[in-house]
Amino acid sequence: MKRPVLLVLAACLTVAAADAVPRRVVSLIPATTEMIFAMGAGSRLIAVSSYDKYPPEAMKLPRVGALLDPDTERILSLHPDLVIVYGTQTELKRSLDRATIPYYSYEHRALPDIMATVRAVGARIGYAAQANSLASSMERGLAEVRGAVAGRPRPRTLLVFERDRATLQNIYASGGYGFLADLLDVAGGDNIFADVKQQSVQAGTEQILARRPDVIVELRYGESAKNVDPSRDLRAWDSLGSVPAVRTKRLVILVGDQYVVPGPRIVQAARELGRALHPEARWGP
């Protein structure tokens, strides 16, 4: 009597073990989508978020909403065996719980957390080794950037990621916490808002005049990456002529989504930011 029960139990466990490696993954965050493709597990993805734009293969997958508007019905109908959700998507998590679909909850944090996420997601989908080597190569890439700028004077930098065109209104800059702040540190810049332990700071003109950045870097991504014309777009800063960055014309616009998607391309972003802050340093091809 005992043996058949055990057999059934063993069979169940085997099935569960085979199922433990998810093969139908939905990623609702561009950063994790990029990680999964970069570790060579793109074939595991069955759907991505509506914000996903990279890599090109991701564009071919079905899009099932995003942070604020996940299409729960569509997600459930795809029968995923793992959904990567953002930490604040509590409604979606509840629906997934009810449908007994496992999820991985992700949130943007600091720079080291990106590599930690690569390793954790890789382990979860059965790509631990590949994820490990991806994360290690990212760490090497970031260390190279650190090395290239080491010992050079670190310019006081204002890192702007949002501003009204043509005026100095609604300026949002990187504070002293988060992957952008860490990226600036790796790239050899001192953040003028390092004392504000937040990811974003609304930067008033008085603060900028008082903190006197040596360099102003503006990031353009998504829709704002279109029609970039540095000479026209940077003219608004002229009214703050006493700021060293304005006087010495060290105003830079960097274009691309790699600056705001905390995924594998962050290494490329760090290198480009380093090059903008330290053009005289030795940079590889």
Next chain:
Amino acid sequence: MEQVRGRLFVTVAGFGGLLLLTLVTAPLLGTTSISLARAFDRAMPFADNPDAQIFFVARLPRIMAAALVGGSLALAGAIFQALLRNPLATPDTLGVSSGAALGAMLAIAFHFDFAVAGLSSVSLSSLAGAIGALAIVYMLATARRRGLSTTVLLLAGVTMTAFFSALTLFVQYMSDFADTFRAVRWLMGALDVGSYAPLLAALPLTAIAFAMVAGLPRPLDLISLGADAAAARGVNVQQAERLALVSASLLTGAAVSISGPVAFVGLVVPHIVRLVVGSDHRLVLPASALFGATFLIGCDLVARTMFAPIELPVGIVTAIIGGPFFLWLLVRRT
């Protein structure tokens, strides 16, 4: 008549003195300490003088914006409350700031990529939205020749507000995450204009509106008693109502194009003023404009210094400071 003139003098002198005091003090206060001697030192080139730049680029335009926006919104609120005979009326009751918000949202979501005379596309299209909303309300109100019915105006206003808000939410929902964030932030109001251009652009509209308001106090006094009573006393009710509607809407539209919608000023300042000077519009209108300016400069001072280097949206401060203050006045009076 002599008596009113005397009270008017006292009121304007009192509230005007308060505003003057605020106007002189506010630029001296901020998160950084600057030397006034250096700020006004003509020997140093302006571009090399951080103190002068903080004073003339960061603080002065911002304080002037607060004065213009606060004064305009409070005056518009006082006019709408009298015109609609409703103490809950605000500059937004007729949908003007919702129209402005829709304009701003469209500019943000579709990345309108232009600027005219130092004005951002967001300011310009919010102004266009405000004027569009005003035009619709005006057409609705004058569609029937008999003049404006308060009830019709109120209903039309509420409907327009709901309609524009729904369109704004629709555009917001369809747009990029970063754009949604910018739009939400715009809706909280901000006075850090960074140059005089937005003020200069709004000034002609505001000046026209103020000129129109000059003839309003007496008709508004009589209209708040009822349209028939006013007509019996020889007021051209229809003309006065149109004047009130257009001037208050112009004030609102111009203010919102500078700072985005700033909550609470237009609702509560006229009531505070009435608690002090009574309900005579010859006193209420100038006092509202003066006290609105003072109040918003004060709130913005708190917004920019309290949690420095982080700034608070001024629309949050106005309600947090104005709410309890107004309740205290109400309770003390009864």
